[in-house]
Each structure stands twice: as C-alpha cells, then as structure tokens.
Amino acid sequence: MLNVEQVKERFLQYARSFLTGTDQDFDHGIKVKIAHTLRVLAVMKEIVKNQDFEEEEVKLACIIALLHDVGRFSQWQKFQSYVDTDECNHCEEGERILRDEALIEVFVPETRQYDEIILQAVKWHGKVSIPVNLPxxxxxxxxxxxxxxxTDILYLASKEKEFDFLFAHYADGDKKLNPQIARLLHKKSPVNFKFIRNKMDILALRVSLIWQYTFIDAMLYVKREGYVEKMIALFEEKYPEYDQSDLNLIKEELQEVYGLFDDEDP
Ligand SMILES: [Fe+2]
Structure with a gap:
C-alpha cells in the first residue's frame, strides 16, 4: 500500500537537507520549490477528485506530485539557477536521482510496482511533448x-509578486507579438520557448497552456479561478506600452477556448 504522508515527510526531509541556514538567498531558492511542490500536491488532489481512479492510483498521482521536481534541489545546489540547459535539465536530473541514486526506494519503500510510472512522469513532466510510444x-x-x-504556473502568474518574477527578465523589443506565435495561437497549438522574444510572447506562451490540458477538470479549475484573466490584467497594467491589438488577439484566442466550456461551469 502506498503511503502519501510518508512520502511527503521524506520529501520534505530531503528538500530541507539542502538548506544552509546561513545563506538566505540560496535557502529562498530551495523554499520556493518546496512551496511549489506542496501547491502542486494540493492541485493534484483537486484533479483526481473527479477522476475514475482507484484509491492506489490517487495515491500514486499524489506521490508523483511530491516527487516531480525532486531534481530542482541538486540543480539549484550546482548552478544556483532554475534554467534548464543541456548540461542540467531538472526533469532528467530528477529521474537520475531517483533511479541511479536509488532514491525512489527511499521515498517509496513499500513496492517497486510503480517505479517506471513515477520515473517516466518525473522525466517528461516539463518537456515540450511526451513520447508517443509511452505505455x-x-x-x-x-x-x-x-x-x-x-496550473501552478498560471496561479503564480496571476499573483502580483510572482508575476514580476515571471515576466520582468524578458526583453521588450518591438513590444509586439511574434507573428509566428500569433499563428500558433490561432491553431491552438503549444508555443515553444524558441519563439520567445519579449514579454508579450511569454504571455502568449502561458495563455497557450490552456489548450494543452488533458484533464478538462483541471482546466475548468483554472477558468473558474480566473488565473489567466488576472495574469493578462496584470500585464496590461504593468506594460501598457505593448501593442493593444496583439493583446486583444491573445484575449480572443483564450475566450474562444473558454467559450467551448461555458456550459460546464457549475
Ligand atoms: Fe518541474
């Protein structure tokens, strides 16, 4: 039997082992990821509520939520950065720690039955797409x-404090939406990081997360909470010099998708 509370305790023990107690900036980086993990766990509990999952599958989903960013801590320790590079991608780092350092046996000592599911989820959770041949x-x-x-990225982007952190370091450039991104929005395709040139492009990338949801309940949760609208409103407030017609286009693409689900709101 899987035990979520036990995994949570062990995860917290592992993550907190990276805290120095002396270097505040370094420790802040660790705490940010602990908080993210716990929020993702809370969202996961919301998502699985409405799924036709067995009890053990619910627990497995919660354990994956707890372990999905396990690679972030050593990434931060080595590079003091959360930017994924060829040298260190946190998804692969997480898989490596769990598999090669056998930490999966520490976090989940009860059974080896779910190892491959957990490892693949950790490995692919942050990639642009997942392999078509996954079981x-x-x-x-x-x-x-x-x-x-x-869901947690959109939640953060809807909060004023984190909004600045998520947007401020992107360039301004011509303050217009990259036309290639506009085409992707129109097709309701994902927006890849390689198209990002300015703050509006990153706004569009985040809006495009909406049509990438697999579990519609999770998307409807974001819709109900108004995270994307709040993110766009913050963008308008903070960057009024950006092209308004491009911003309207982004809003229209969002509403087009949201409109499909108007009847499903409780
Ligand atoms: Fe991640």
Whole structure:
C-alpha cells in the first residue's frame, strides 16, 4: 500500500537537507520549490477528485506530485539557477536521482510496482511533448502531473509578486507579438520557448497552456479561478506600452477556448 504522508515527510526531509541556514538567498531558492511542490500536491488532489481512479492510483498521482521536481534541489545546489540547459535539465536530473541514486526506494519503500510510472512522469513532466510510444499508464500519469504543474504556473502568474518574477527578465523589443506565435495561437497549438522574444510572447506562451490540458477538470479549475484573466490584467497594467491589438488577439484566442466550456461551469 502506498503511503502519501510518508512520502511527503521524506520529501520534505530531503528538500530541507539542502538548506544552509546561513545563506538566505540560496535557502529562498530551495523554499520556493518546496512551496511549489506542496501547491502542486494540493492541485493534484483537486484533479483526481473527479477522476475514475482507484484509491492506489490517487495515491500514486499524489506521490508523483511530491516527487516531480525532486531534481530542482541538486540543480539549484550546482548552478544556483532554475534554467534548464543541456548540461542540467531538472526533469532528467530528477529521474537520475531517483533511479541511479536509488532514491525512489527511499521515498517509496513499500513496492517497486510503480517505479517506471513515477520515473517516466518525473522525466517528461516539463518537456515540450511526451513520447508517443509511452505505455498508456505511464502516459496518463505524465499528463496528469503536467496539468497540475501548468496550473501552478498560471496561479503564480496571476499573483502580483510572482508575476514580476515571471515576466520582468524578458526583453521588450518591438513590444509586439511574434507573428509566428500569433499563428500558433490561432491553431491552438503549444508555443515553444524558441519563439520567445519579449514579454508579450511569454504571455502568449502561458495563455497557450490552456489548450494543452488533458484533464478538462483541471482546466475548468483554472477558468473558474480566473488565473489567466488576472495574469493578462496584470500585464496590461504593468506594460501598457505593448501593442493593444496583439493583446486583444491573445484575449480572443483564450475566450474562444473558454467559450467551448461555458456550459460546464457549475
Ligand atoms: Fe518541474
């Protein structure tokens, strides 16, 4: 039997072992990821509520939420950065720690039955797409953690303090939306980081998360909470010099998708 509370305790013990107690900036970086993980766990509990999952599958989803960013701590320790590079991608780092350092046996001592599902979910949770040939069960749990993770990104972007952190370091350039991104929005395709040139492009990338949801309940949760609208409103307030017609286009693309689900709101 899986035990979520035990995994949570062990995860917290592991993550807190990176705290120095002396270097405040360094410790802040660790605490940010602990807080993110706990929020993703809370969102995961919301998502699985309405799914036709067995009790053990619910627990597995919660354990994946707890472990999905386990690679962030050593990434921060080595680079003091959360930017994924060829040298260190936190998804692969997480898989490596769990598999090669056998930490999965420490976090989940009860059974080896779910190892491959957990490892694949950790490995693919932050990639642009997941392999088409993943077995069905692995794919399901990959998709669910991707949805929970996306939800937390949109939550953060809707909060004023974190909004600045998520947007401020991007350039301004011509203050217009990259036309290639406009085409992707129109097709309701994902927006890849390679198209990002300015703050409006990153806004569009974040809006495009909405049509990448697999679990519609998770997307409807974001819709109900108004995270994306709040993010766009903050953008308008903070960057009024950006092209208003491009901003309207982004809003229209969002409403087009949200409109499809108007009847499903309680
Ligand atoms: Fe992640």
């Amino acid at each position: 069905q069960k692995e794919k399901l749990f990959c998709e669910i953690i991707r949805d929970a993770d996306r």
